[in-house]
Amino acid sequence: MSRHFVSIEGLSKVYPSKEQDLVVFEGANIGIDKGEFVCIIGHSGCGKSTILNVMAGLETPTTGTMIMDNKEASGPSLDRGVVFQNYSLLPWLTALQNVSFGVRARWPKWNKAKVDAHSSHFLEMVGLSGALHRKPSELSGGMCQRVSIARAFATSPKLLLLDEPFGALDALTRGVIQDELLKIWSETQQTVFMITHDVDEAILLADRVLLMTNGPHARVAESVRINIPRPRNRANIIEDPAYYKIRNYLVNFLVKRSGQLSGSAGQVGGATQEVDPSVEINPKNEQSAALKAAI
């Protein structure tokens, strides 16, 4: 197996309790290449946030390690930026101050002018140049999430972790910010790991989509390649011949197979299956063909 930029091996998280320990997920192996955009999908409560928090260093894994850029990653670090679902902006700071909070932490030696210039540049990239001096309470949910995204991108982390960043937004706002995220991602060449529960969002954004089975004992069962050329946007993506194949495959997994595969701890081939629905008509019979195509 080739070494990935980020490689997670044998990761599991158990919450001990008096009656029965809760094994949230186990045996998670995830590889992410530099510059790749990876989404992870799974039912609510299967442990997506827990995986992300472990990757962020906010929680310690029960077993397993995470290697990033040839170094073991443990504990929180500026190398791994996080965008939380509830924005987590500091309400007493303005939009600009929230972003420069991160920038100053990243480059403590920069002077104020440089910090401000850098921070406003990233706020501009998410279309907020008109709201630099407003506090979060004076911004809409969508604008708050843009500030949060700008804060994370502005610190140029090696890996960006997003936990359902658009979960709380209405569909229209979500679409606009998805486009902005794609733009800022292609400009910065960031490596991104993102949780979503929205299949269309995952197809629009990701190079690969990881599928998690239901918890407890959740596993990262499959890695689905999104073989749709970039640049993508919401209008043209549905015209791609692969779009519905991929979409049906993902929906089928969420509706049927995530439940069927769940709880089967120690199953043969615990390794993540690589799948490319765009070259495959019937996922059940031709998985080996898909495997070959993926290699």
Added chain:
Amino acid sequence: MASLNMKATLLSLLLLLVGLGIWEAMNQVPAASTGLSEYERMMGGADQEARVPPPSQVFSHAWDELSDPFYDAGPNDKGIGIQLAYSLYRVLTGYLAAALIAIPLGFVIGMSPLMHKALNPFIQVLRPISPLAWMPLALFIIRDSEGSAIFVIFICSIWPMLINTAFGVANVRTDWIKVARTHELSPLKTAFLVILPAAAPTILTGMRISIGIAWLVIVAAEMLVGGTGIGYYVWNEWNNLDLNSVIFSILMIGIVGMLLDMTLAAVTKLVQYED
């Protein structure tokens, strides 16, 4: 909104005029009003000067006092400004000393469950003690009335600040702590850049409660230790049976207390944030 404020102001003025009018009318002729004659009897055959003076007299006296607030004619005759300055000096000294200890200690208690559990029994026992109960012990140990009064202010203003700081710090949203952690902030920077601003409104609320209590207590403390200060002044004028001065100084205590509270309210507004 504006019309509501207008109405409220008019109503306040009306109530004030009615109140003053009744007060004035009831106190024109000595011993004319039954309620007051009883009071006069209680004062032991007081002469004409001893009746509750009507507001007109109080205000003309207030005018005299306020036109020269800082005169100093010996130990028993000082202007109201000097007396208030003594009281304010004691209150602010004790209060600031209390803040210097309560806020850092509150931080420690708020951040460390161990310290919280260990110190809580002491706080629970010491807090309900009336500050004046410390006075004899303070006088014995400090051997100085000034220092004792300041100590009493210190001990009464420390608790609200300590408890509010600990509560505010312990209840900072975990999301914000996570932001600090993912930005690799040192514990000191986390305390100053995240926890302090997050807990500031709660801390300031404690400080506002404390200054109110300190101003209540200083009057009683100065009545006990004597010498100078607005509390001593009230008691001294009572002994002189100068009710004009008593009423005037009561009003001044209220006004200064209100100004102290307004100052803290303004500072609270500065650190308030909308979540």
